[in-house]
Amino acid sequence: MTEHNGHAQDDGGTGIGSPLKRKETERFIQGTGQYADDIKLPGQTYTAFVRSIHAHAHILGFDQEALTAARRMPGVLGVFTSDDWETVLGGHGPWPLATTKVHRVGEPIAVAVAESRYQAMDAASAVVVNYEPLPPVVDPFKAMQPDAPVVLDEGDATSSLIDLGGGAGLSSNVCLETHFESEGGGVDKIFEEADHVVKARLETQRILTSPIEPNAFVANYDHVTDEATIWASTAGVYQGRLAAARALGIPETKVRVISADIGGAFGSKGGSVGQNALLPVLSRHLERPVKWTEMRTDNLATAPAGRDQIHDIELALRSDGRILALRDRFVGDTGTNAGFDPSVAATFLYLTGPYDIQKYKQDAYTVVTNKSPHGAIRGIGKADAAFCIERLMDIAAKELRMDPTEIRMKNFVPEDKFPYLTATGATLDSGRYHECLQMAMDMAGYDELRREQARLNASRPTIKRGVGVSLVIEPTGAARRGMGGGYGACRLKMELSGMISAYPAGGQNGQGHQTTVAQIVSDRLGCSPDRVFVVDGDSLVTPYGAGPGSSRTSMTVMPAALVAANLLRDKILRIAAHRLGVDVRDLHAEGDIIRGSERQITLREIIQIAYQDVDRLPPGEDPALDVTGYFINENHVYDRDELGRRNEFSCYPYDAVVTAVDVDMETGQTEIVKYVSVHDCGTVLNPRIVATQHTGATAQGIGVAMYEEVIYDEEGKLLTGTFMDYLLPTANEMPRFEFGHMETPTPFTPLGAKGAGETGTISPPCALGNAIEDAIGAPLRRPPYTPENVLKAIQKGRASVSPVGGESRG
16 A cells, blocks of 8 residues: 555646546556557567577587578578578678677577467577687676686677677776766875764665566568568667668668557667667568567566676764765676666766765776676666665764764755755756655654664564665756757647647656646646647657656656647747737637637637638748647756766656664564655656656565565576566565655756656665664665575674774774
8 A cells, every 4th residue: 555645636637737647547457558569460470589508608600400400490481690691681780699709698699580489489499509618707806807708808899789889899897997086186085084984885786677568579671662660669769760770771761660558668678679670671581570579588688787786885974973075986797788887877976865975086897797788777877876875874873873864964965055066067956855854754753663663672582673764866867978868859730620649759668658748738738638649659750859768758858848838829829819910918718719809719710720721820920730849958968077077967856765674583584564755856747647656666676675686606697587586576565655745846947847757766775774774783785685685694793793883983
């Protein structure tokens, strides 16, 4: 059960800020949604991939006898290897599968196409690949050693699966180092002179997105028009279109990518994966539609992973709890992604969190290993940063014998300092951190919670109560040179019937953007949202967009929808004013009737003038009621300053949590007995959608905190390849949530809204980690907090004589 304070009741309104029911919900609950795997075209064929059984090996070639036998199996239309890419398939650019070397278990090497999925899988299983095994590198610290085998060497520059950042191979597994010290330096000296120094090794575990729908693609090449159409479980339709056009060697205008309904993404369905290149080429060659639907086991083995960082982090403090400086050295395991890793970058940028810390020193190392590549996952990088600073704040509070809420209140960025420039050059847009945490404390009954904790812990010998708090920020709306994301677009067209077609850029992954766009447009035009028909995720009709990643839609696309609605409204009013002979300012609209003085004109008449009786338009006015609105978010800095700083994200929602847990000291089993969250994502455009987004995000965060972890053995073999081993929470594991909502608008958009879908995911590993450690009285510095891991921490704490906190001077 979830309680929401602030937006619980439906007021019956439909405009901005009203809890309008999602337009998309009805078709989903009735089972009439259309996902990519639901697409069934005449003559459709199916694919399966030949995947590596080694974590690291040279590909010596294919057993030709087995390959021939696979190609002759019933229903098989072809089994294609890198030798066939140009000569047989006519593909352009590199073969979009591994060629000379494999770097992880499950990496695709060849593809089989057949009349049915199971025939394709049988053919792929029959292919024999000859390998020369190489030593795998799984541990990032071992990978950093000078004598470690190089995962991505010179021979990997030809593979389109590996992002080498434009390079020609790596000379070591450390693909990127970042060293930073805040303006003026002197951080080390501050640590030498500080009253107290607390330090800890903090780790985040490797996790996956695990959407309910794995990836799926259907490609159909029309030989009559020489055009390709792709249906994909992706919101990155333009990225996919570019990949397909390049592989086919045709103009982008001849490729159409349609985003079907998507069963979740959480960062993993950006659009430019190899299947966008491969499937349309196969379709062109076979003259048949081609489908690939990912199996769950393949998704678990090959999907982009997130988190997986190890931090040695320190705080320098005064005796009164004021933070003087922050220092950190961390290693990020990026798997086989050697290009720019936004996870490591975001962690570096936002390690100071919501705190007024201007002295900061960082040494960061991005390391390649024989694991699945790093990619975007809900809260990418920012979750690691929040985990480290929030866990360290509790360690500092114990060291100084302060309440964890008190030390936070002393160090939050004050409300009067916003917009606030951080030590790393980020501009935090707006916030009321003190008030947010206080509201969470009041909702939870924090003081009584502490008194109850003392009573219970004194009376129960084996069950211990712990209380944890956190306040995390979630930078949203990323934009940088070469990736876009800094603006949004939306086209509106009023049809002859009076219906409005809306074409927002960017697509969606199930967040409810079709509803919110309709709300914004109808609110501005004074009509029912039912009259706004929203089409998104179609490269043929929607404007270019970077996709909904980084929760950017509310900061770019929604303001663009508002701009477009204003443009359309203004045009309608100009036509009305001209026909009525009055000033626009003297007009009054009531539904579809616009009055001016003692005369009036209907919307239907205006539509007829705009489309058919153009001689009655105002002088210089263009015909039609078809506009496109653009919005550029100004809270981005694209060029680095002399210290290498820039503001990559535009808006900063935040979430305060107070939680209580009971831990069985004999088994390590943890029960979440209270979970209170107060969330501020700026202006709430639709409370119902924000509530469901925050509920889902919090549930996912609890999964990260308590259950999920990708585990490899020393040979690089995946040990968590099914949901029996990679654990996800269900409704039975969810505690009773109590949510509160604050609204502190961002000054950088006309709607004041920030991203709403990720903040809840970041909080649970922080707050629950603090609560469990508070209960057991021993260090527990790495999720997931499974019974096994908690019990090990308890046993280790009992055997240790060292203090829980850090070191102290003074």
